[in-house]
Amino acid sequence: MNSWNRFVETFFNAKVMAKYLPDILYGTVVTIELAVLVVLAGLAAGLVLALVRSLAIRPLNWLIIFVVDLFRSLPPLVIIVLLYFGLPSAGWSPSSFVSTWLSLALVLMAFAEEIFWAGITSVAKGQWEAARSTGLSFGQTLIYVVLPQALRLTIAPLTNRTIAITKGTALGTVVALHEILGMASSAVSNSYNPSPLMMGAAAYIVLFLPVVVAARWIETRFAWKR
């Protein structure tokens, strides 16, 4: 057996792969569920914070800025570990899924708030004045005039950031979440063969590569007009 065959036999072992395919697929479903929930909650919460911030209520804004700074400063893995291993002593034991989801959603919320806020402040003051001069209220101006322009500006940075944070679903494996990496790792130690890890890697590529390619397209399509 030459070395190439041995390599294939080791890293792409058909028998092992067939055996652990269902595990990897299960992990893929968990990863997708987690990713979708993180994106929905993170972006929604980030947008709400940015909107609240535009009301310019001083103490509230300080609080928002602090929360945003906090979750931009802390490594996501530290937050996951803190929630999962720490919170039980405070009387709440979130599952590994909830810990990972909450941590990543909070991190995405923080980054999304910054990006939405930058978008809102980048809309020229004249737009506010023109809209208000025709009698639109603050809220109407925000919804119909400012946000549509702001969102267009935020779409490229937001997509990139969302992808980077959503990839963090793999961190759940540290708190024994049965997502792709977790399933693949335990399959490796059960089978003494790295093939499940290769399948896991392939699963991530299948999930995220199209998103990255789409993001590249979005970036050129919605590029800042200077």
Next chain:
Amino acid sequence: MEEIVQSFFNAEIAEAAMPIVLAGLLNTILLSLLVVPLGFLGGLILAVLAQVRNPAVRWPLMAWVDFFRAFPPLVLLVLLFAGLPFAGVELGGFACVAIAFFLNTGAYYGEILRAGIESIPHGQVEAARSTGLSGLQTMTYIVLPQAVRNVLPDLLSNTLEVVKLTSLGSVVAVPELLFQARQAQSVTFNATPIVMAAVIYFLILWPVVRLLSRLENRAAAGRG
């Protein structure tokens, strides 16, 4: 309330764990000092190569970058740490982190630097070449210094992410801040060491986040 303080802000445990956690901090700093320049170097190579017009270079390069943007860094790290030994290559956790960061963060730095290089008007290159500078000299002395300045906020933001990402080292037993904190936590059965690690991360990185937020808002306002 008392219970919360006991579990998260326990002074006795904090005192005992302090040397362990601080040793972790030192390693996090050393690790960052290694992986930031490494990733930056990787990015620089990619960005300069991306200036080659030949599609035989451009397309594989783009595929490379997109691959690592799509691939979770932790998966890459585990693949190196748990997968390579099956091929007879046994690298320590530290080396695995270094390689993974070179590949992963290199792709990100590469995209940023490429955008920076492409923001420099072609007239700059023409002027430099007209004075007899070589292509590489033009890149080194004329284009890159301006390019880096143009994308400084993005570079800083990515560097912040890289430093945060060093916490992944804990998964492959690199004794950085999070790893040390978890060790202390598992011995004491108390969350205080992890809170300490979080507070340390926050104290060190908060000024960077503040600075970035100012830079980003200024950039956004300038575009309005």
Next chain:
Amino acid sequence: MAYPIVAAHGIHKHFGQLHVLKGVDLEVEERELVFVIGPSGSGKSTLLRCLNRLEEPSSGSITVAGIDMLSPRTDINHARQHIGMVFQSFNLYPHMTALGNVMLALRKVAGKSRSEAEDIAQAALERVGLADRAHHRPAELSGGQQQRVAIARAIALEPRVMLFDEPTSALDPELVGSVLAVMRSLRESGMTMIVVSHEMGFARAAADRVVFMDHGLIVEQGPPAQIFETPAHERTRAFIGQIRQH
């Protein structure tokens, strides 16, 4: 005597340390066209923006079409329908077509149905000569066309008063004429207008009254011929002389 449709009394405005308006009184009658001139920093734009409360006056009283603009009980958004405003920098909404720009407040403030709003908006664009540009985005229009869409956006709400804040200063010289023509036809239809502008030719031809402001105060006012030919005040004379040289 006709009842003034705009009555502003004792208007003061501070920006921090800066005292921009130092007690301005201005009354404008229905169908009157008042031209406000003065050096930059004289407070003329600020005065205009106080009238619809885009700027909050520090003190004073303002009544427009019988509405007390500064009363906390006044629904300011409702009141602003009656006061159209046109800006130096157009401020069209870039993400909407010309028609969309005009329709937005008709739908959301005046509460018109979609088809009703569309009819009114189309008619307003017709009045400014841009019916054929209804489905163009601002970026696809010239500066003069953009400003005319902005005028259509304001007049579609059938305001009782129109405020013009340097409507032609951002335009290339060859595009100024089309905007002035629209303003002239508005004037002929009997619209009450307060115009801050340096277009002295237009002022001379169309204005009923010219108001000269300097250092946050009205220095003098009167018919255009009087202000331009025989100004009573030295500062007015100096300013008119300067403008003439250009």
